[in-house]
Amino acid sequence: MENIFKTTIETPVGFLELTGDQHFLLSVSFVEMPGVITDFQPDILQDSVVQILEYFDGKRKEFDLKLQPAGTDFQLKVWEEVKKVPFGKTVSYLDIAIKTGSKNNTRAVGLANGKNPIPIIIPCHRIIGTNGKLTGYAGGLERKKMLLQHELQFAGKMGLLF
Numbered sequence: 001m002e003n004i005f006k007t008t009i010e011t012p013v014g015f016l017e018l019t020g021d022q023h024f025l026l027s028v029s030f031v032e033m034p035g036v037i038t039d040f041q042p043d044i045l046q047d048s049v050v051q052i053l054e055y056f057d058g059k060r061k062e063f064d065l066k067l068q069p070a071g072t073d074f075q076l077k078v079w080e081e082v083k084k085v086p087f088g089k090t091v092s093y094l095d096i097a098i099k100t101g102s103k104n105n106t107r108a109v110g111l112a113n114g115k116n117p118i119p120i121i122i123p124c125h126r127i128i129g130t131n132g133k134l135t136g137y138a139g140g141l142e143r144k145k146m147l148l149q150h151e152l153q154f155a156g157k158m159g160l161l162f
Contacts, residue, residue, distance in 0.1 A: 030140075082122055088155025
């Protein structure tokens with residue numbers, strides 16, 4: 001069994017707990033307060049902290065991290081499509097459903113998106129309703145709105161859509 005390591009960082013959307021093993025980032029969780037931080041921090045956690053902080057400073061629009069999210073084959077397929085949505089852009093659950101095989105999978109895409117264990121880095125906040133409305137976010141709709149506004153600000157777009 002691989003050792004698991006944790007660290008917590010403070011960001012504009014609250015505390016994030018990062019979990020990884022020696023090689024991969026396994027999860028990012030919204031937490032109310034800092035938790036246990038393991039003494040040893042493998043490179044993947046150190047790199048994750050740096051890249052997340054760069055993202056919030058507006059210096060990073062893409063992440064370059066080794067990820068290993070746990071999920072079903074369908075969830076992994078959805079998350080791969082979600083990772084392709086560019087910084088400052090949004091697509092609908094229907095768009096992702098079509099890319100993963102069927103326009104009838106919209107609800108399944110929403111469920112998979114809600115189970116994303118690595119939010120922000122796998123940018124599930126960029127997935128919105130077909131009508132352009134913010135719907136569902138495991139971290140709460142206020143955080144989703146904050147993340148989208150943050151990206152609009154640093155993507156050079158004026159005005160807020162939400």
